Amino acid sequence: MNLLSLGLVHGLIAQIAGTIFGMALVMFFRVVAGLPAWEREPVFVGGAIVGAIAFMIGVGALNDWFKWARGEKTSDDISPDPDKPNWTRFFSVDYDHKVIGIQYGVTSVLLLGFGGIFAMLFRLELAEAGITILNSDIFELILGYSGPHLYNSLMSLHGIVMIASILLGVGAMSNYLVPMLIGANDMAFPRLNAFAFWINVPGAIILLSSLFLGGFDTGWVGYPPLSLRAPLGMQMFLLGVYIVGLSSISGAINVIVTVFRLRAPGMTMMRMPIFAWAALATAFIQLTATQLIGLSFQLTMLERLLGMGFFTPDVGGDPILYQHLFWFYSHPAVYVFILPGLGVISELLPVFTRKPLFGYRWVAYSSMGIALVGFFVWAHHMFSSGMSPYLRIPFMYATLLVAIPTGVKFFSWVGTLWRGKITTPTPMLFVLGSIVIFLMGGVTGPPLGTIATDLHLHDTWYVVGHFHDTMFGGYVFPFFAAIYYWFPKMTGRKYDERLGKLHFWLMFPAFMVMTLGQIFLGMLGMRRRVADYDPALGFDPTQLLITIAGFAIFISVIIALYNLIRSARKGEVAVGNVWNSRSPEWQIPNPAPLHNYAHPFHVVGQPYDYGLQDAPYVDMDPAGTPAHS
Amino acid sequence: MADHHMTASYKERLARNRMGLWLFIISDAFVFIGLFVARVVLLPGQRPHLEQGLGLVVTTMLLVSSFFMNRAETELAHGNRAGFMRGTLITLVLGTIFLIGVVGIEWQIAPFGPADGAQGAIFYAMTGFHAFHVLTGVIFLAIVWNNGRKGHYSAEEHWAVEACAVYWHFIDVVWIFFYPALYLMGTPVL
Amino acid sequence: MLHFVIVAVLVALSTFGLGSYFASGALLPEAASQQSLVIDWLFGVHGWLVAFFFSLIVVFLLYSVIVFRRRPGEQGDGAYITGNHQLEIIWTLIPLAIVLWLAVIGASTLADVERRDPNALVVDVYAAQWSWTFEYENGAITTDLVLPVNQQVLLRLHSNDVIHSFYVPQFRVKQDVLPGGPEFTRELRITPTQEGEFKIQCAELCGQLHYDMLADVMVVSEAEYLVWLDQAAGDCEGTDEQCGQRWANQFGCLACHSLDGSVILAPSWLGIAGSEEELTDGSTVLVDAEYLHRSIVDPNAQIVAGFQPNIMPQDFEERMTEEQIQQVIAFILSLGE
Structure with a gap:
């Protein structure tokens, strides 16, 4: 197999060539405009933009659209080329939602690895007071900077790379699961789907390149005027996030249309598997809010490049305006991160309790409720920012209201567990872990929601602890639950149960230590985003503990990856309905065949009627046609 | 393998495409809402110092172009190919004139540059983001016109034309908000 | 029914244990301002709510996992319960009431925290990358903030570069410091109640040496303060x-x-x-x-x-x-x- 024939390789070569071409192009225009040809920032930004477009052309994600623009016929057949080995599909443009889902998932895990390595580096730095390992000359040699600026850059990159990883993980779950759960054979727009995945690759490359272009010391929020003074790496951060945002928006359009138009006969909205509701609510947020982080980042880029006065007071701008635009996306964004995870919890609980999901309708509506309320709470990130003081009160009310639909979910989960017949294989352990951790994220929220207490807690490690609770409980644990649960469906093999359990029993307690340490330090008033702290404050032992816990989490993820990679090749073959689930995707062979369902199934019952005799959810063969027609 | 349920009918695909397009437009509208908010916050009670006559001319061009876009689509739906081609071409030309008017003339004669305070930032950002959309719309029109020339669209099946028209009207509606925001609201800065 | 009694007892015990720990204030630094007393009271309320809701869910969850686990050899599914609208309405409305009450006391505590004393002492605070400077009304300019005890001080916060944030954990309040002149000057009111020395920290990431952007605040008696103020204002008399x-x-x-x-x-x-x-x-x-x-x-x-x-x-x-x-x-x- 020739590596050069892979779409990914084409794309990467094109990106390098495109970047160089783009740089030359900017220099050419600068000369034409009578400016000196070389100025680092515009030349690099121009190169990065052209490079990203070149990647998309090179990888082949735009081919059919170019054909269409030229008026040529495009084929509707999305079947892979039978002459090529199956694995090559994952490295080239492919329109099958399952392949795209796995592409999303693998890229997400890769970014998770980068984000994790960044975290391990600055955790080592924080383990004791004093600037220690980050002062090493190795960093000066490789990156051209070290010390506190490196700390700030690593911390900022950890934040944004993890967010990109989560967005891709959400894409993985939506793409792999939604069509299968609702009885479709693919997403509504397969080409847009491939575009939405592949655009992440140049986006992630540009984002990571910021580390080598001076880094940026603003945190992932990038508040101006600091972001206007940061090194070139800032532009790569802004551009990279913008590109990943494009993926979010196009993915969201696809999910919404798929859920509304491609459901199997008989599947009303209230009979959809609950994950589809979560994906739908998520997509609505991504569709609308993402545009405003895109806008605020573009305006920052323009201010840096052309001196346009959006956010600098001296030239007529307003730094608070940025914060409003930014948080209008970035608060709802956390619901993008958690809603699919909460959907996974609701989806898996009935299977492992052998009981119906308690209050299906309420759980479904609560997702929509969270998504809706989430649009009216953004300014709670700004209680001490100096925004209009009276505006803070309505935002406090709206913020506390988020507790209501979130509470409904918790109560429904407890209602589902009550009097079940509970088994605890690895996916269920992760589900239970999610509930406890997300609960910690939930109960630590209201003290941040009431303004008076937030004045103490804002920008301390308490917020770090709260946020990691919501992310691990709302995304990381459910994501692993989903991977373990649907692993047989993806690969046709079983994962190693002992290693899975080891993963959980290492990660869960380690996370507890980490987050309780963070919350504890924050309550005492330790500021977040500091490269160093005064040893006299006595924070050292807790920080050391957090570092150890962080490394334990890192190791547990390595164990998980070892388990998954090994099992995908050598695991026990998984036959049939592994979890004895009622859901349609478990009624077809493992791994799921190319076009999921040989003929459309009919929905004849409720999705989670465990415990009710003779009440199937789906009729897989309504016409009575013989299989393999 | 007879995957007859794999490929949806034209009607079903049309329904999906329409929904997808409208979702895109809702999404895109948020960019312009954000710019509008920025304009109100940064220049309260004021507006950039601009050439009123030129503003009126380009606005008229864009409004009239939407009329011809609508004609083009209607003619096609009634089977009048020539009328469709004529309407598309006129829309394309008017859109190009709008671009020349805003980027080619107004940008050059404005008494301030992008780095000159809030008015520069707001004016160039709002017209720039909008002009980028007009440019993509003009490219879209050119593609539709070229494919129309090759006889690709019929009275029954012409989703691309419909999409182009909806997108063009969207751009027009945005300008209906932006024109007063830039040319009429408040008193001139200078 | 027995299940519910056991769970209720466990929830009550757990709530009491956790709640009294949270509300004891052991987790917070010393309270050294009028504002911190109000804020700590609200922390206490939160502590009890956190304890109750955390206990409620976790006890139910653990109890279910242990008591309702599938025993070896057991067949069949769990109880067929699809939901209960009355219960759903109850657990929507009760939290709603709690949340609204919390918002009301949240607003009233905020009013207490921001209560204005017309005779407050005014100090202009200048934040810059990466230092603090304080200017008193009599012209004294210092790098340490010295305040009299039990008198409200109105800090007028100015930055001449990026956004900073004025934060003293023992005072419990913080306020971002914005660049951009008078229009962007923000205010913060503090009434110190404890004499002693505390650290002012910049709480908003402000670049490379953000972590090191510290200054001392010394709270002293009224008499000491007046003596100090006179000295600080004097012209420099050295070489x-x-x-x-x-x-x-x-x-x-x-x-x-x-x-x-x-x-x-x-x-x-x-x-x-x-x-x-x-x-x-x-x-x-x-x-x-x-x-x-x-x-x-x-x-x-x-x-x-x-x-x-x-x-x-x-x-x-x-x-x-x-x-x-x-x-x-x-x-x-x-x-x-």
């Missing part, structure tokens, strides 16, 4: 070098220019006077009084090779008197070889 050192400290020069030869973000002042320095444009310059003056009033004009422009504030010509600048130069010259 030019001594006064220069004082201004260098007050105006934040020493945040970046070290006196011991180490490089923070700018050239160290030790031995710089009289030396030949290479500039970023390749030329060299003799560091004399004239060069030093230019470097203070127009820092970007000549940057020493290896350092970045735009780090040093460019408004010292307005903020310092010519005499102060001359004294700082005298101080730097005294550090030469």
Whole structure:
């Protein structure tokens, strides 16, 4: 197999060539405009933009659209080329939602690895007071900077790379699961789907390149005027996030249309598997809010490049305006991160309790409720920012209201567990872990929601602890639950149960230590985003503990990856309905065949009627046609 | 393998495409809402110092172009190919004139540059983001016109034309908000 | 029914245990201001709510997992319960009531925290990368904040570069400091109630040395404060070098220019006077009084090779008197070889 024939390789070569071409192009225009040809920032930004477009052309994600623009016929057949080995599909443009889902998932895990390595580096730095390992000359040699600026850059990159990883993980779950759960054979727009995945690759490359272009010391929020003074790496951060945002928006359009138009006969909205509701609510947020982080980042880029006065007071701008635009996306964004995870919890609980999901309708509506309320709470990130003081009160009310639909979910989960017949294989352990951790994220929220207490807690490690609770409980644990649960469906093999359990029993307690340490330090008033702290404050032992816990989490993820990679090749073959689930995707062979369902199934019952005799959810063969027609 | 349920009918695909397009437009509208908010916050009670006559001319061009876009689509739906081609071409030309008017003339004669305070930032950002959309719309029109020339669209099946028209009207509606925001609201800065 | 009784008892026990720990204040630093008393009361309320809801869910969850686990050899599914609308309505409405009540007391505590004393002492706080300066109404300019106990102080917060945030954990309140002149000046009111020394910390990431942007706040008795204030306002009576050192400290020069030869973000002042320095444009310059003056009033004009422009504030010509600048130069010259 020739590596050069892979779409990914084409794309990467094109990106390098495109970047160089783009740089030359900017220099050419600068000369034409009578400016000196070389100025680092515009030349690099121009190169990065052209490079990203070149990647998309090179990888082949735009081919059919170019054909269409030229008026040529495009084929509707999305079947892979039978002459090529199956694995090559994952490295080239492919329109099958399952392949795209796995592409999303693998890229997400890769970014998770980068984000994790960044975290391990600055955790080592924080383990004791004093600037220690980050002062090493190795960093000066490789990156051209070290010390506190490196700390700030690593911390900022950890934040944004993890967010990109989560967005891709959400894409993985939506793409792999939604069509299968609702009885479709693919997403509504397969080409847009491939575009939405592949655009992440140049986006992630540009984002990571910021580390080598001076880094940026603003945190992932990038508040101006600091972001206007940061090194070139800032532009790569802004551009990279913008590109990943494009993926979010196009993915969201696809999910919404798929859920509304491609459901199997008989599947009303209230009979959809609950994950589809979560994906739908998520997509609505991504569709609308993402545009405003895109806008605020573009305006920052323009201010840096052309001196346009959006956010600098001296030239007529307003730094608070940025914060409003930014948080209008970035608060709802956390619901993008958690809603699919909460959907996974609701989806898996009935299977492992052998009981119906308690209050299906309420759980479904609560997702929509969270998504809706989430649009009216953004300014709670700004209680001490100096925004209009009276505006803070309505935002406090709206913020506390988020507790209501979130509470409904918790109560429904407890209602589902009550009097079940509970088994605890690895996916269920992760589900239970999610509930406890997300609960910690939930109960630590209201003290941040009431303004008076937030004045103490804002920008301390308490917020770090709260946020990691919501992310691990709302995304990381459910994501692993989903991977373990649907692993047989993806690969046709079983994962190693002992290693899975080891993963959980290492990660869960380690996370507890980490987050309780963070919350504890924050309550005492330790500021977040500091490269160093005064040893006299006595924070050292807790920080050391957090570092150890962080490394334990890192190791547990390595164990998980070892388990998954090994099992995908050598695991026990998984036959049939592994979890004895009622859901349609478990009624077809493992791994799921190319076009999921040989003929459309009919929905004849409720999705989670465990415990009710003779009440199937789906009729897989309504016409009575013989299989393999 | 007879995957007859794999490929949806034209009607079903049309329904999906329409929904997808409208979702895109809702999404895109948020960019312009954000710019509008920025304009109100940064220049309260004021507006950039601009050439009123030129503003009126380009606005008229864009409004009239939407009329011809609508004609083009209607003619096609009634089977009048020539009328469709004529309407598309006129829309394309008017859109190009709008671009020349805003980027080619107004940008050059404005008494301030992008780095000159809030008015520069707001004016160039709002017209720039909008002009980028007009440019993509003009490219879209050119593609539709070229494919129309090759006889690709019929009275029954012409989703691309419909999409182009909806997108063009969207751009027009945005300008209906932006024109007063830039040319009429408040008193001139200078 | 027995299940519910057991769970209720466990929830009550757990709530009591956790709640009394959270509400004891053991998790918070010393409370040293009027505002902190109000805020800590609200923390107490939150503590009990956190304890109750955490216990409720976790006890139910653990109890279910243990008691309702599938025993070896057991067949069949769990109880067929699809939901209960009455229950759903109850657990929507009760939390709603709690949340609304919380918002009401949240607003009233905020009003208490921000209560204004018309006779408050006014101090202008200037934040810059990476130093704090305080200007009192009688003209005293200092780098430590000294406050009288039991009197409200109104801090007017100004920044001349990026966003900073004024935060003293023992006072419990923080406020971002915005650049941009009077329109962006923000206020913070604090009434210290404990004498002692605390740290002012910048709580908003402000660049490279953010972690080190600290200053001392000393809360003293009224009498001590008045004595100190008089002294601080007095003109500098030492030699030019001594006064220069004082201004260098007050105006934040020493945040970046070290006196011991180490490089923070700018050239160290030790031995710089009289030396030949290479500039970023390749030329060299003799560091004399004239060069030093230019470097203070127009820092970007000549940057020493290896350092970045735009780090040093460019408004010292307005903020310092010519005499102060001359004294700082005298101080730097005294550090030469």
